[in-house]
Amino acid sequence: MKISQKGLYALQAMMMLARHYNQGAIRIRDIAYEEELPEKFLELILLELKNARLVESVRGAKGGYQLRRPPSEIRLSEVIRLIDGPLAPFGDAEQLRSLIDRDAEHRALYQVFLDVRNAAAKILESTSIADIANPSPKPRQRRGKKTQPGVLPMLVQNASRN
Amino acid sequence: MKISQKGLYALQAMMMLARHYNQGAIRIRDIAYEEELPEKFLELILLELKNARLVESVRGAKGGYQLRRPPSEIRLSEVIRLIDGPLAPFGDAEQLRSLIDRDAEHRALYQVFLDVRNAAAKILESTSIADIANPSPKPRQRRGKKTQPGVLPMLVQNASRN
DNA sequence: CTAGAAGTCTATTAATTAAATAGACTTTAT
């Protein structure tokens, strides 16, 4: 799997929306400005994220984008698969399994590819947007108990990253 | 990291040469035929493998290619890095480390990318060409003690694949 | 010692993908 510039932009946009979760719709312009992304390109990316129902839009004046689910319930793998395709380094998991079954000569090679994809999937499916979006850009007006940044309610935690 | 068609061809060629290790130089044509690879394209790939000193060539009549080291001492990561570049899903390990140091906003994201590249590196650096090349295509004229296919003298063995 | 077999090198091409950019259109708050 290769993460393109576009894929990186998508992840950055999602992180920004996570930081502003529950603050209403955020304009494309503001996302682009805060993350320093090309505005017109970002527009297309957000459309894709919307069609995949990861974000939702509000049209018209006062419109913008927001996450459709809490950041802790959006996995990095969802965003990456959408924008950059399968996590496998070659083909996709299904293809690889089929090749392992049918191509005796190269079975072991494809099995290695599948191992690599499984290792990547394990990480990217157990890391959420909340895990990587720093709580708030301006660390002001934080009332209530400080939520620890990396807490993942439903996903397995990778201890090595804390 | 994405493995291209070219990268797959390179790995297949290396596997074929591994099967014919210690049988002298093998002609491009024979590699292409046995692995069903486009001959002219394979030629360019072998040139690259030669420049990287993974294989060596014999020119002129009776010429061809052979591995420069025993198959058990050639890691998949060497071939993949040569043909398809860094193992990281974005940029390379050095860049990622630098971004983790300098870009506080996106540190955690780049750390995940680095985790993914480390997981891939672990697998691909501990698997050798010998591990994946089936011993010999025609199981004929095998004199001496049968060498077990997957034995890796210097590399850590991944038990799950045997 | 020369003919042919084989690798070497450079260039070109066609197709695809990546990364934008442009502009007209639609929806909605005020």
Add this chain to the structure above:
DNA sequence: ATAAAGTCTATTTAATTAATAGACTTCTAG
């Protein structure tokens, strides 16, 4: 009604990928 904002379609440019072509060099065998 107007302006702000998302939507949609098309176009462009550059890079990459996957190959193909052909002239050149080296070496072995006869």
